[in-house]
Amino acid sequence: MFQRKLSNGFKRFDAYAKPLDDFKVKTFAGGAVTIISSIIIIFLFISEFLDYRKVHTEPILTVDKSRKERMSIFMNITFPHMPCYLLSVDVMDVSGEQQNDIEHDVYKTRLDPNGNVIESEASFVGESEIEGDQDAELPPNYCGSCYGARRGCCNTCDEVKEAYAAKGWSFNNPGKVEQCVREGYGDKVEEQKNEGCNVHGFVKVNKVAGNFHFAPGKSFQQNGMHVHDLQQFYKSTDFDFSHIIHSISFGKPQERIFNPLDDTQKETSISRYQFQYFLKIVSTNTVYLDGTEEPSNQYSVTEHDQDFSIGSGVYGLPGVFFNYEISPMLVTYTETRKSFTSFLTGVCAIVGGVFTVAGIIDSFIYTAEKKLKKKIELGKAS
Numbered sequence: 001m002f003q004r005k006l007s008n009g010f011k012r013f014d015a016y017a018k019p020l021d022d023f024k025v026k027t028f029a030g031g032a033v034t035i036i037s038s039i040i041i042i043f044l045f046i047s048e049f050l051d052y053r054k055v056h057t058e059p060i061l062t063v064d065k066s067r068k069e070r071m072s073i074f075m076n077i078t079f080p081h082m083p084c085y086l087l088s089v090d091v092m093d094v095s096g097e098q099q100n101d102i103e104h105d106v107y108k109t110r111l112d113p114n115g116n117v118i119e120s121e122a123s124f125v126g127e128s129e130i131e132g133d134q135d136a137e138l139p140p141n142y143c144g145s146c147y148g149a150r151r152g153c154c155n156t157c158d159e160v161k162e163a164y165a166a167k168g169w170s171f172n173n174p175g176k177v178e179q180c181v182r183e184g185y186g187d188k189v190e191e192q193k194n195e196g197c198n199v200h201g202f203v204k205v206n207k208v209a210g211n212f213h214f215a216p217g218k219s220f221q222q223n224g225m226h227v228h229d230l231q232q233f234y235k236s237t238d239f240d241f242s243h244i245i246h247s248i249s250f251g252k253p254q255e256r257i258f259n260p261l262d263d264t265q266k267e268t269s270i271s272r273y274q275f276q277y278f279l280k281i282v283s284t285n286t287v288y289l290d291g292t293e294e295p296s297n298q299y300s301v302t303e304h305d306q307d308f309s310i311g312s313g314v315y316g317l318p319g320v321f322f323n324y325e326i327s328p329m330l331v332t333y334t335e336t337r338k339s340f341t342s343f344l345t346g347v348c349a350i351v352g353g354v355f356t357v358a359g360i361i362d363s364f365i366y367t368a369e370k371k372l373k374k375k376i377e378l379g380k381a382s
Helices: 002-011 028-053 157-167 178-183 185-192 340-377
Strands: 056-063 070-079 087-093 106-111 196-206 210-216 219-222 225-228 243-250 264-266 273-287 293-307 319-336
Touching (some): 070 210, 087 196, 087 225, 157 178, 196 210, 243 293
Parallel strands (some): 273 319
Antiparallel strands (some): 070 196, 070 243, 087 210, 243 264, 273 293
């Protein structure tokens, strides 16, 4: 008895009263509406599921509060008409730090006039590309002259060149240097003068405004100024700074970060020519779904080039210069995904909404059919 009363009590709360089967009328239009609404529900369900599984990225712009950070610059650049022994890579910034003729993590690869690799093993930038017979037998207690550049011994051509650079002298006559003659330096220079060079690797710099550049000749400091020895460069008009930037990025490359200088190619037949790129760098941080973060940078760029040929009235250092500034803003990309409860809510809304609309349409069609049949029966249909 108690169970029957409880059951009857719950029946009063039934918001979904069921009509008797004898009073259910099934129509062709109702069947068509049901099939179409079911197809729509399946399509919307698949779309909702794909959206639930999709990873969304939300960008947020904030002030960059990082301090005393260092930044890696990754590069891969080819110079078709500049031999490796003439090319140097230098970095300097507004904090006063300078890296002349970088020797670590940046490599040079010799290329023939057709762009094919000559040496499979790349050498460090700053490392001599002119290798002579340095292992030739020397007299006991041999001490080569440094030709006034420094005290002590210079037993190889490279040591003489380094002494000249430290002194701020140009190395313009290797034919009169006994060590260079012995090692065949002049022959090697003649052999490599029509070659190209590929420079690739990375360099770490302070995260402040500065520049890095590719210029001819050994670089050194003289009277507080950054100077290049251009004597070897000016001996031929076949050298120029045409270049192909295969890739350049500030921080490890990421798929969502577009580097506008990638695959950039510049041509010139003028030896004393300077290319300049002005870059605005924006710090970028990516937060993945698992919570890990990957810092990087993206940049915008503008370009300028200038002719320093004799008679142009303008003087400057030929080469390729990248001048960069650091933006005070930080862009954070955060990966997100819809929660399962949001997915269930969406599915319920789809099913309920489609069936509700389908019921209204079916009711309208059924009512219209009934009225039409009634008019026909009364002979009032036109």
